[in-house]
Amino acid sequence: MLRTSTLWPALLLTLSAHSAFAQSTPSQAPPKLEKLEEVTEDPITVTSKQGPETKITERRDNTGKVVEATVKSGPSTYTVRPNHPAGTALPGDAMGGANRGPQWTVMEFDLGKKKKKTAEDEGAAETTTPPPAAK
Structure with missing residues (x-):
């Protein structure tokens, strides 16, 4: 008996809320609108920012499989090689x-190039040479 007596108030509350919601209808009058000021401004020009140019160079073997791919994107360069598991292991x-990660090229030095001489370097070389020894 106690159990049904606690359910009745909850049921009545739910039904009354539902009937109150169903009886309220929206107003047929249009909503009141405010007039906005018209402002003349300079037209907006949208330009797309050109991203860094990406250059991909692939190296293939005789069968046509990609052995190495070098990607140059802006100032960074990295090389991607496929993962070749050892023996008969399958990926x-x-x-x-696991997957083989990219190999980033951090610093490159060109040691084979000769440095070009400038006029300042030639003038400095002449002034720093010691005078010939006196006999």
């Missing part, structure tokens, strides 16, 4: 290993 096996 995804315990011995197959």
Whole structure:
């Protein structure tokens, strides 16, 4: 008996809320609108920002498989090589290993190039040479 007596007030409250919601209808009058000031401004010009140019160079073997891909995007350069698992392991096996990450090119030095001489370097070289020894 106690159980049904606690359900009745909840049921009545739910029904009364539903009937009150169903009886309210929106007003047929249009909403009141405010007039905005018209402002003349300079037209807006949208230009797309040109991103860094990406250059991809692929190197293939005799069978046509990609052995290496070098990507140059802006100032950064990296090389991607496929993952060749050892032995008979297949990709995804315990011995197959995970994906091979890219190899970033950090610094490059050109040691084979000769430095071009400028007029300042030639003048400095002449003034820093010691005078010939006196006999």
